[in-house]
Amino acid sequence: VQLQASGGGLVQAGGSLRLSCAASGRTFSNYAMGWFRQGSGKEREVVAAISRGGTITYYPDSVKGRFIISRDDAKNTVYLQMNSLKPEDAAVYYCAARSSIYGGGYYSQSTSYENWGQGTQVTVSS
Secondary structure, three states: OOEEEOOOOOOOOOEEEEEEEEEEOHHHEEEEEEEEEEOOOOOEEEEEEEEHOOOOEEOOHHHHHHOEEEEEOOOOEEEEOOOOOHHHHOOOEHHHHHHHHOOOOOOOOOOHHHHHOOEEEEEEEE
């Protein structure tokens, strides 16, 4: 599956952004999806994950209550709604997909994912 992330940009602290990740090439509904970010000089980290079907989601404590992951299988798209953004949220955000035909869970480790989008930059001004 090919992934195309979009929606990044410059936002003031406290503001919101919604990232989108459009998938093509395979049956999107068979994939578990994740959003990761990598700040300058930092390791890539998960910010949200969602199971096939969207029944299970995961957030690390750093974004819990502020970020929401969702998916629209009819549109082959996964979203990341980011609210109450902080300067430390600034990073390149990546979407990722993992084939999950026989599983219904989420995946929080980057090594679990087979396909990655190109990344979209999020900048948060203080």
